[in-house]
Amino acid sequence: MASPHPHLAGFLRRFEQFPPGLTADEKTFHATFNVVYVLAVSCHLLYAILLLWLGEMGILALNLAMLIVDLVCLQLHRARREALAATLMALGTCAQISFSLRYFGSEAGFDYFYFGALLCIYSIRMSFMRRVLLCAACLSMPLLAYIILMLEGPTNPLPAGWMLAFRIINLGVLTIFFTLVLVQMGWSVERLQQRFETGGRFDALTGALSRAELVDSGRGMLINNGALSVMMVDVDHLALINETWGRQAGDQVLKELVRRMRSILRGEDLVGRYGGEEFVLLCPGLHGERVDQVAERLCKGASALPFVINDGLNSLDVNLSIGVAQRQSGDKDLEGLIAKADVNLFRAKQDGGNGFVSDTQLGPVGGPGIAAIN
Numbered sequence: 001m002a003s004p005h006p007h008l009a010g011f012l013r014r015f016e017q018f019p020p021g022l023t024a025d026e027k028t029f030h031a032t033f034n035v036v037y038v039l040a041v042s043c044h045l046l047y048a049i050l051l052l053w054l055g056e057m058g059i060l061a062l063n064l065a066m067l068i069v070d071l072v073c074l075q076l077h078r079a080r081r082e083a084l085a086a087t088l089m090a091l092g093t094c095a096q097i098s099f100s101l102r103y104f105g106s107e108a109g110f111d112y113f114y115f116g117a118l119l120c121i122y123s124i125r126m127s128f129m130r131r132v133l134l135c136a137a138c139l140s141m142p143l144l145a146y147i148i149l150m151l152e153g154p155t156n157p158l159p160a161g162w163m164l165a166f167r168i169i170n171l172g173v174l175t176i177f178f179t180l181v182l183v184q185m186g187w188s189v190e191r192l193q194q195r196f197e198t199g200g201r202f203d204a205l206t207g208a209l210s211r212a213e214l215v216d217s218g219r220g221m222l223i224n225n226g227a228l229s230v231m232m233v234d235v236d237h238l239a240l241i242n243e244t245w246g247r248q249a250g251d252q253v254l255k256e257l258v259r260r261m262r263s264i265l266r267g268e269d270l271v272g273r274y275g276g277e278e279f280v281l282l283c284p285g286l287h288g289e290r291v292d293q294v295a296e297r298l299c300k301g302a303s304a305l306p307f308v309i310n311d312g313l314n315s316l317d318v319n320l321s322i323g324v325a326q327r328q329s330g331d332k333d334l335e336g337l338i339a340k341a342d343v344n345l346f347r348a349k350q351d352g353g354n355g356f357v358s359d360t361q362l363g364p365v366g367g368p369g370i371a372a373i374n
């Protein structure tokens with residue numbers, strides 16, 4: 001049955017698209033950030049309506065500027081510049097707090113609660129200690145607001161100069177505090193990213209995911225019941241390339257192949273080096289005839305241009321063979337799917353290579369073999 005809200009479902013799905021190769025923990029982290037952006041944008045829109053109604057055009061303009069900053073941050077986040085996005089958001093946030101307080105006097109409780117909610121959401125998946133610290137931070141905001149209000153009340157015993165000093169100190173503390181908390185979150189994201197890039201999760205030669213990482217991510221994909229296609233890709237006659245042109249040339253072919261496959265596949269597809277010259281591709285959501293189309297595009301696209309080797313001195317025509325397997329509904333066995341793709345790869349090789357075999361059909365693309373152009 002069609003979803004009653006296909007547009008809403010499509011919109012929400014956009015937020016579930018993650019950069020390739022994330023572990024379940026990192027996906028949770030990204031999903032949390034996504035919620036923060038949705039919340040931030042929604043708050044700005046609501047706030048804009050409120051300000052329009054109040055006729056506060058100056059602060060409305062700032063609010064709309066912040067909305068734009070949030071949208072820029074969202075794009076930065078998607079481009080995996082999480083630390084920059086978090087820092088920019090923190091600075092924008094502090095600017096808005098300062099400006100709001102100066103504009104409204106000290107009665108900008110809305111901002112405090114908005115950022116309280118924001119920090120609570122940041123903290124949802126964090127460790128207990130960090131959650132306690134953030135909750136304390138959230139509580140300190142209305143408390144500070146209350147103190148400022150008290151100081152400003154009609155019975156305020158402090159001289160005007162003192163009151164101004166108090167307000168400036170409070171604003172400074174708030175600003176530094178928020179900057180530190182949010183920038184520190186940015187740093188933790190950056191550390192996460194560094195670990196991701198240097199923690200042996202990638203194959204050193206090609207930059208594809210390591211086998212262990214690929215299997216881990218693949219198992220994660222099988223937790224829900226969505227479609228999944230597995231392709232096993234093998235370079236045709238790599239041994240001959242190694243013998244003829246040297247092993248370094250073979251290495252260059254493998255590196256370039258991964259680059260080409262990535263450029264053909266979608267962002268959410270994973271490319272992993274399974275062993276030697278074999279790669280496994282995991283394509284979530286891909287099923288039916290589209291699987292054969294993608295396999296054909298890979299065979300044709302990856303070998304469309306010659307592979308340049310030996311520092312540009314030579315170039316080679318290199319072909320691929322692909323075995324394809326599609327997940328049947330309820331199937332949770334990743335190894336079984338990979339084995340099926342492997343059997344189909346064997347059939348493609350037996351058929352002369354340079355083509356693909358899926359569960360249902362044989363799809364040769366051209367003749368077998370490699371041809372040296374230069």
Ligand SMILES: Nc1nc2c(ncn2[C@@H]2O[C@H](COP(=O)(O)OP(=O)(O)OP(=O)(O)O)[C@@H](O)[C@H]2O)c(=O)[nH]1
Nearest residue numbers: 234235236237238239240242247248250251276277
């Ligand atoms: N240059 C290079 N070669 C590799 C690497 N890993 C595996 N190989 C080589 O890939 C070749 C695989 O040989 P075969 O299994 O006979 O496959 P093939 O020559 O591609 O032949 P077909 O798969 O039948 O088309 C071997 O010569 C391996 O040494 C690598 O990281 N770099």
